[in-house]
Amino acid sequence: xxxxxxxxxxxxxxxxxxxxxxxxxxxxxxxxxxxxxxxxxxxxxxxxxxxxxxxxxxxxxxxxxxxxxxxxxxxxxxxxxxxxxxxxxxxxxxxxxxxxxxxxxxxxxxxxxxxxxxxxxxxxxxxxxxxxxxxxxxxxxxxxxxxxxxxxxxxxxxxxxxxxxxxxxxxxxxxxxxxxxxxxxxxxxxxxxxxxxxxxxxxxxxxxxxxxxxxxxxxxxxxxxxxxxxxxxxxxxxxxxxxxxxxxxxxxxxxxxxxxxxxxxxxxxxxxxxxxxxxxxxxxxxxxxxxxxxxxxxxxxxxxxxxxxxxxxxxxxxxxxxxxxxxxxxxxxxxxxxxxxxxxxxxxxx
Amino acid sequence: xxxxxxxxxxxxxxxxxxxxxxxxxxxxxxxxxxxxxxxxxxxxxxxxxxxxxxxxxxxxxxxxxxxxxxxxxxxxxxxxxxxxxxxxxxxxxxxxxxxxxxxxxxxxxxxxxxxxxxxxxxxxxxxxxxxxxxxxxxxxxxxxxxxxxxxxxxxxxxxxxxxxxxxxxxxxxxxxxxxxxxxxxxxxxxxxxxxxxxxxxxxxxxxxxxxxxxxxxxxxxxxxxxxxxxxxxxxxxxxxxxxxxxxxxxxxxxxxxxxxxxxxxxxxxxxxxxxxxxxxxxxxxxxxxxxx
Numbered sequence: 001x002x003x004x005x006x007x008x009x010x011x012x013x014x015x016x017x018x019x020x021x022x023x024x025x026x027x028x029x030x031x032x033x034x035x036x037x038x039x040x041x042x043x044x045x046x047x048x049x050x051x052x053x054x055x056x057x058x059x060x061x062x063x064x065x066x067x068x069x070x071x072x073x074x075x076x077x078x079x080x081x082x083x084x085x086x087x088x089x090x091x092x093x094x095x096x097x098x099x100x101x102x103x104x105x106x107x108x109x110x111x112x113x114x115x116x117x118x119x120x121x122x123x124x125x126x127x128x129x130x131x132x133x134x135x136x137x138x139x140x141x142x143x144x145x146x147x148x149x150x151x152x153x154x155x156x157x158x159x160x161x162x163x164x165x166x167x168x169x170x171x172x173x174x175x176x177x178x179x180x181x182x183x184x185x186x187x188x189x190x191x192x193x194x195x196x197x198x199x200x201x202x203x204x205x206x207x208x209x210x211x212x213x214x215x216x217x218x219x220x221x222x223x224x225x226x227x228x229x230x231x232x233x234x235x236x237x238x239x240x241x242x243x244x245x246x247x248x249x250x251x252x253x254x255x256x257x258x259x260x261x262x263x264x265x266x267x268x269x270x271x272x273x274x275x276x277x278x279x280x281x282x283x284x285x286x287x288x289x290x291x292x293x294x295x296x297x298x299x300x301x302x303x304x305x306x307x308x309x310x311x312x313x314x315x316x317x318x319x320x321x322x323x324x325x326x327x328x329x330x331x332x333x334x335x336x337x338x339x340x341x342x343x344x345x346x347x348x349x350x
Numbered sequence: 351x352x353x354x355x356x357x358x359x360x361x362x363x364x365x366x367x368x369x370x371x372x373x374x375x376x377x378x379x380x381x382x383x384x385x386x387x388x389x390x391x392x393x394x395x396x397x398x399x400x401x402x403x404x405x406x407x408x409x410x411x412x413x414x415x416x417x418x419x420x421x422x423x424x425x426x427x428x429x430x431x432x433x434x435x436x437x438x439x440x441x442x443x444x445x446x447x448x449x450x451x452x453x454x455x456x457x458x459x460x461x462x463x464x465x466x467x468x469x470x471x472x473x474x475x476x477x478x479x480x481x482x483x484x485x486x487x488x489x490x491x492x493x494x495x496x497x498x499x500x501x502x503x504x505x506x507x508x509x510x511x512x513x514x515x516x517x518x519x520x521x522x523x524x525x526x527x528x529x530x531x532x533x534x535x536x537x538x539x540x541x542x543x544x545x546x547x548x549x550x551x552x553x554x555x556x557x558x559x560x561x562x563x564x565x566x567x568x569x570x571x572x573x574x575x576x577x578x579x580x581x582x583x584x585x586x587x588x589x590x591x592x593x594x595x596x597x598x599x600x601x602x603x604x605x606x607x608x609x610x611x612x613x614x615x616x617x618x619x620x621x622x623x624x625x626x627x628x629x630x631x632x633x634x635x636x637x638x639x640x641x642x
Contacts, residue, residue, distance in 0.1 A: 067443075073443055073446075120623060120626060120627055123626065123627055123630045124626050124627075124630045126442055127385045127442060127446060127585075128581060128626055128630065130443075130446065131577055131578065131581055131622070132619075132622070132623055132626065134574065134577075134619070135578070135619030135620070135622060135623050138615060138616050138619050139616050139619055139620065142612070142613075142615065142616045145612075146612075208642060210640055210641070210642045211642045214642060255574075259450060259454070262447060263447075263451075266444075266447060307461055307462070307465055308462050310461065311457075311458045311459070311460075311461035311462035312458065312462065313458070314454055314455075314457055314458035314461065315454070315455050315458030315459055315462070316458075317454065318451040318452075318453075318454030318455040318457075318458060319451070319455050321447070321451045321454075322433055322448055322451035322452065322455065325433075325437070325444050325447055325448050325451070326433060326436050326437065326448070329440065329444055
């Protein structure tokens with residue numbers, strides 16, 4: 001990707017720096033300021049969408065580490081999100097843990113379960129592993145449904161809001177800041193993983209696992225690490241989301257949700273930090289739009305029946321992901337790089 | 351003992367239909383290395399079309415079934431043409447996601463056309479419903495016919511692969527696409543035929559299941575059980591897929607009979623994970639040696 005003139009990659013450290021130019025600082029500060037003052041003029045429903053996006057971004061970052069960087073396809077990601085959500089709920093409800101302790105613990109719980117289902121990756125890979133992770137989805141949800149004493153089974157359970165030094169974070173405004181803060185920290189954490197040796201090992205395994213092993217990368221160790229980090233972030237996301245909704249039900253974590261996580265990654269662009277963010281925003285906003293438009297369509301054309309709205313949503317989301325796969329397999333992040341380069345060179349073609 | 355037999359046999363009967371769907375899955379894997387996650391949706395598509403043709407357009411049942419198979423074959427070709435042909439040469443992950451999104455779109459479209467959760471029941475049923483009583487065993491005659499049809503179809507398919515030119519062409523394409531082209535075989539044509547055949551197999555499975563239990567959209571999840579069956583048997587083996595399907599059906603029948611309702615959705619995956627850990631290519635799959 002061409003950089004502005006005057007930027008030379010003299011050292012590896014400079015090449016890997018997050019902030020390459022002063023413009024980056026300016027843009028980031030402006031963006032942070034925008035997000036910080038957004039609650040002053042945004043409506044509650046807008047803020048709720050932003051909070052959902054922030055929580056989801058964390059899970060998609062996890063999936064990006066696992067699938068986008070390390071190449072281990074996980075089709076059961078929402079089950080790991082569920083593990084995080086239910087662990088956090090159980091710790092806060094049964095053992096009176098504080099949210100701030102339950103949050104990392106639920107991440108660890110999801111990570112450990114992830115290790116369990118990642119273990120077959122020692123023997124199987126590719127499509128076989130993908131189906132194993134679908135198995136994880138069904139098995140985890142089955143276990144959650146059959147432990148009603150801890151998880152409430154098929155009923156919803158309440159989750160207390162986080163308590164920060166006596167201040168309850170329960171309004172949309174305050175939770176927006178919490179979710180945003182967590183999403184920012186996690187983004188920084190994942191970015192740092194991807195530009196250290198671990199991240200390079202992940203990419204080597206994704207590109208050719210046998211060659212990576214030949215170069216001295218311990219396949220099992222790094223695959224397990226990818227599963228742990230990916231599921232850890234899923235657990236964090238689940239915990240955050242559970243405390244935001246203040247009620248959770250096993251029905252929020254279906255195979256369909258796992259597919260949407262993968263869809264977000266595809267639409268955004270796999271193996272790209274911005275991809276996870278763009279894809280999440282795109283799919284969540286699209287889903288909200290469909291939720292807004294579907295009742296209008298049902299009202300305008302009553303002959304189509306009540307299920308038409310949901311069916312249309314499924315169809316459109318599926319079609320969008322399919323078109324991205326066929327026509328823009330590198331996702332929005334790639335398109336964004338192209339636009340940036342074009343703007344930088346404007347008015348010259350190259 | 352009689353209860354055990356009852357559970358085991360009813361499980362095996364369902365397993366035959368899993369096996370049939372799994373064979374459709376394996377066919378596509380064998381000839382064009384595409385893992386089709388939309389197999390379940392193709393199945394309910396066939397079932398819904400058949401139901402509509404017979405009970406809404408009042409075709410005689412045999413004509414309705416034949417027309418359904420034609421529609422399914424055509425639909426399989428369409429799916430091969432648009433989203434899948436441009437994906438040739440793309441990574442495996444992108445291709446399976448494309449088939450998954452085909453499934454999602456199809457599920458959405460079917461829900462919009464035929465309505466989601468409401469059951470469509472074949473009335474009068476295509477297969478005679480009276481149970482067969484063998485001593486103390488009570489067997490559903492529909493399941494027995496379903497079982498027989500499934501086995502006949504699979505045997506016919508193996509003969510087709512062994513004896514006909516088209517079957518030979520498919521086997522060559524599965525072996526090596528470039529060699530096949532050098533031999534004057536149209537690889538595209540083979541892909542098209544494979545998708546048509548796979549869609550037909552899914553439709554037969556759909557019609558059988560639909561005429562036994564009725565159809566609704568969640569029936570598509572059965573595709574998610576045919577895949578573990580195919581993996582247990584080995585992705586390149588047609589007899590393996592049938593054996594995998596029978597095994598999963600048997601275990602589902604026994605586990606839901608003895609452990610409790612609900613376990614049957616999980617047992618296929620538990621068995622599959624255990625089998626894959628010890629036989630990473632399934633029981634009869636092609637063991638490949640990889641080099642850098």
